[in-house]
Each structure stands twice: as structure tokens, then as C-alpha cells.
Amino acid sequence: MSVEQQNIKIRSAVLGAAGYSGAELCALLCANPYFELSYAFASAGRSSEPFAQLYPRFQQQVDILVEPWTDERVETLDVQVAFLALPHEASEAIAPLLLAKGIAVVDLSGAFRLKQADLYPKYYGYAHQHPELLAQAVYSLMEWQTTPLGDLVSVPGCYPTACTLALLPLLKADLVTKDCIPVISATSGVSGAGRKASLSTSFCEVGLNAYGFFKHRHRPEIEQNLGRKVVFTPHLGNFKRGILATCVVTLKAGVSAEQVAAAFQHAYASKPLIRFTKNSPNVADVAGTPFCDLYWQQDGEQLVIMSAIDNLLKGAAAQAMQAANVRFGKPETAGLLAGANL
Template identity: 80%
Template sequence: MVNMSLVSSSEQKIRSAVLGAAGYSGAELCALLAANPYFSLDYAFASGGRTAEPLSQLYPRFTNAIDIVVEPWQDERISSLQIDVAFLALPHEASEAVTPLLLAAGIVVVDLSGAFRLKQADLYPKYYGYQHQHPELLANADYCLMEWLSEVPGDLISVPGCYPTACSLALLPLIKNELLAEHNIPVINATSGVSGAGRKAALSTSFCEVGLNAYGFFGHRHRPEIEQNLRRKVVFTPHLGNFKRGILATSVVTLKAGITPEQVKQAFTEAYQHKPLVRLLSQSPNVANVAGTPYCDIYWQQDGEQLVVVSAIDNLLKGAAAQAMQAANVRFGKPETAGLFSGVVV
């Protein structure tokens, strides 16, 4: 449980900027910040090669709702920024490059990329395709899987990936309660909507081309993150589905002999009974019911020693922007769910 007495109780608005505001997750962050009574959305930036344009021009649904111009980013802007926190919805290498500059300026960084998720720098060339240039920051980054956060995060917050959020929330109650067979390797199949690939146009993510296909066998960048969270190997196979947003993850595990349904239920109940953004369901989740919300829905079925756990999240919200907002709320001593409901767009 987070000790809220460790953080400020000041009611002054927390000044913020979003870098990467032109992308899907960045735009969702702008909406959440605009709706959060404790934060102000002071700046929105996109890549340096773009021209300045209103967010409502990029996303017409924000017309008459969010009045901010998305400006082209230059590192030189840092010295003139009067903000408390920067949310980075950027490519991994771009986040890694700008983070030390922001931290040096006394700005809290909430990073939505994978730049600081893994604690082992030598995994980045294999899974992310580049050599980490700031491995010293990996140890200092606070990885904020919010329902399992044990203390108030510091000045560098690493937001979990969308697939790892859905999979880890589904399996951690079982692992923490030592219910899985000793050498069991969870088998996880997870399907994401096309928004998970970002806003950039590509034939492979065109709605007219997407059906349902698996990809990233054994080498997907989220696999080591899931294994880091669960502290065990997994077989993780992601899929791309023909829908806009959401992730449905199906995890198959083997329990220890003699584990009862009551023990499984107790593990999930104890883990999440005081977690407002996790819903334990009596029927299998549907991505349509989490799209546009900050929830993670979880359901399980047991047959002897075999257990299937199904989890569903919105990849852009609980898997990105909403979890980033959760983390920032806690970091600055505000209610954990502030801004998470009035700011979402269904």
C-alpha cells in the first residue's frame, strides 16, 4: 500500500507537458490531464519536423474541449519550460535521449516508452534493436505497475507496456501466493487492436488488410518485461486483431496439486479488492467493455490443475495513458483515479 503521507498535499495545480501529443497515447494523455482537477496541461509537443497545429485539428473530437496547440519540439525548449512533470509518449530512443535533460532541469518524467522498463541494459539490443545509452538510469527508474506499487515513485517513472499490464495483472496474484506448479511456464496468447501499432500509416495495420494474425514469436519486446514482472519464463504470442483498441490476453497455467477454486478466488480477491481499476468478473471479458475506460477486467476458469485466466484492457488507457496518469497522481500525492473517468473518450 502506498504511504500517502510521504508526498505533498499542496493544492496548487501541477504543471505538465506532453511530448508526443500527436500520437494516440499522447492525445489520450492530453484529454486526461485536461480533465484532472489537480493538473494543468501547459504544453503539448510533437516531433521537431512538424508544424504547430491545434490538437483539435489533429483530433476533431477535442473541438471546443481542449484548447492547446501542439508545437514542434526542440531540446532548447527545456530551459524555458515552467512545468513540474513531462509525460513522454515518444519512441524508445527519443525518450531515452531527452529524459536526462528533463531530469537535470528538475522536471519529473513519466515515460510511456520501453526505454526504462527493463532493468538489464544488455536486453535492449536484442528486444529493442538499439544499445541503451543511459544504463545508469535503469536502476533509478520506478516501474509503475500501479496495482502492485509498494511505494511512492520518484522522479523517473516508467509506465508498463500494454501487453505486460494485461498479462501481469492476470498472473501476479497466483504467483505471489505460490499457487503455480514449480516448473510451470505460463502460455499467454494476447490480441491487440490496431491502435497499438501507433498512428503512422502502414499497410500492415490498415483496416482493409488486418484480419487476425500472430506475430513476434519468442522475440517480442514485451516478453522480457512480462518475465521480469512474473520472475519466471513465459511463452508469449501476441496477435493483431481487426478492431481499434483493446487487448484480450488468455493465460494458461498449471496449478500445484490440490489447489482449490476457493484458494484461487481468494488470491484474486485479496490482490484486487481495494484496487478500483481492476474488476473481477463472473464471465469472460470483452474488449468492447473496456475500450475507452481505465479498467482491467479479469476472469478465470479452473479444471483440476489447469487454470485459464482472461484479462482485458484498453491498450491506450490502462495500457498507456491512464496508467501514466495513475502514477503521476500518486507521485504528486493526489487521488489515484483523479481525471481517469471524465477525460476518457469512448
């Protein structure tokens, strides 16, 4: 490959650029030396407007016009990859159009996360129209990624990212009793509900409350990742961004603190976006970063693992950027460690 070819940036589009995760992704792409943000789109009903008008804090970093999307734009879209920060059903409808034009898709919605199409009516409220794509989509929990990333990449949800990163090292090391059902209590900031105004997510209304008992759409995704049932209770907290997940498991008899530490070290010693903390992590310390902070405490056979991430970055845009970097053969953390909010 010539020097000129090596220096050619990967042309990209973000659909859903007016939303929180889409905006973060636009900023990450502009900070990534290997990618070019060529297009930014919002919903069809909007008027074109400068990105900096939507998000003034990015005015020195992102200079692009956010245009209304219509499916006809697929015919003239000159990009190698499209990032979909859209509602689930919108992503499911648009992804096949892009794939048919040879454009790789990195989808941040839940449209392609679950491998069982029959779970979508129960947990997402609609019947999946393209079940054949569920087998094609590669789920990109990047610290555990072993399958080569193809043209349809499904980015994990924010809660599943935090919970799976906390629990999978223990399960892979076979330290947890076979009949243990992990109990997870996780709290997200209000940005997880999106930018659209809602009384239930207004700062003036939100205190701290649980919701989605036994039926939250991220529960089957977590169970799919872990290979076992969980009790998952999400909460909404009065802060902007971040997730703190508290995960409780029962260890096999005789499992030592050294074995637990070794399991986490084996899983993540070479993973640049995982940090082990000396105290219980704080969402304030991960907000605006692509990191996952982990901490655990053991009392005999009981183990509590704390996991903290930024729901908009490690739980969405930063993990999408990680996946795209790997998909196109670039350094995994390109555009992340010097990201827009660091």
C-alpha cells in the first residue's frame, strides 16, 4: 500500500447526529486521524443546521452541517461506513439499504443485538423485520471481541457493557457457582433516555427511582452475554451522564481473593480502556471518558463488583469508535484517548 493510500481517511456518516450519542460520535470521528466525518444527518422532519448550533460546546471541534435524512440519500452517499445512532426500528429499516450499497454499518441501537428474533416483541415492542441480519451482525463488546468484524456491527447497550465487563471474567474463570443468578442493580444518568424533552427525565422531576422490573430490554442482552439468567434492576439518577452497576455473585467454596484478582488481570491486563480502581468507582470519574472503571470486594463466598462507565461514550459512541477502528485495521483507541471531552 502506498503512502498516499495509507493517508486516505475513511469517509463516514453519522445518522442521528442531533442526539446525544450521535453528537459524541461526530466529535470522536473529528478527533480520529484515520476517519473523516463526511456527513451528519438528523431526522427527516428537521431543517438543516450547523452542528455547532445544536451543540455549542463542540464548535471548535466539529464543523459540519446536520442535514435531514431521507432514504433517497443512500443512492448518493459517498462513504465507507455509516454509524446509526437511531431508534431501533429506524436502524433496522435503514441498515439493509446501506449494506446493499456496500456501506459498512456500525449500529448503536438494539436492532441487531439479540440473536433470537422472537425476543423483540417482548422486550422492544415490535416484530423484527430482518431476522436474517441477526445472524450476520457481529456483537462488538470490544474487550471480549474474538469474531472478525464484518459489514454489520452491533454495538452493545450501555447497561450490558457495564454489567458484562464486571461479570464475564469471573464466569470465564469458572469461579462462580453454577446455580448462582447474578443480582445487578445499575443506575444511569438522565442522558440515557435521549435528548427529547420528557417530564419523567426532567432534572426537576428525577430523584432516584427504579424502573423496568424484569422486563428491561437490556436484560436478555446481558443474559445472552453471560450465558445465564440474571436479576437486573435499572435505576434513574439525577445526574447527566454515567452508569454505576453493582453486581453480586456467589463464588465457589474456597475461591480466594488472589484467584478473583487473577481472573480480572487475565481478562483485562492488555485492555487499554479498562481501569482497576482502589476505591469504589464514581461516575464523575468516568464521565466524558471512554473508560470502564472496575472494583470489587469479597466476603467469603460473596463478591460485589462495581463497574462505572460513561453511558454516552463507553456505553455507546466510544465503543462504536473502537469497533470501527478495529473493523478498518486502525489502532483500537484512535480518536478516543484524546477525545472531545477529555
